[in-house]
Amino acid sequence: MKFVTTLLALGAAAVATASWAQDIETPPAKPVKEKKICRRQETTGSIMTTSICHTAAQWNAIDEDNSKRVESRRDARTSSAN
Secondary structure, X not given: OHHHHHHXXXXXXXXXXXXXXXXXXXXXXXXXXXXXXXXXXXXXXXXXEEEEEEEHHHHHHHHHHHHHHHHHHHHHHHHHHO
């Protein structure tokens, strides 16, 4: 009789432990760091270059902004020449 009681107690403990383990939340995954891309930039009047690092998304935004500036200046020159 003690064996059956012990066996039932162990079974109940195992079920309680399994349900308790499911209630524990897993910690959120760490955010993935974006890889930095470095470019060398020459400064006018200096023989030294500097290294500037940004993510790929930031470089795309910088390049797009620079392209828009060049186009707007080009448009301004062609419209003032006419």
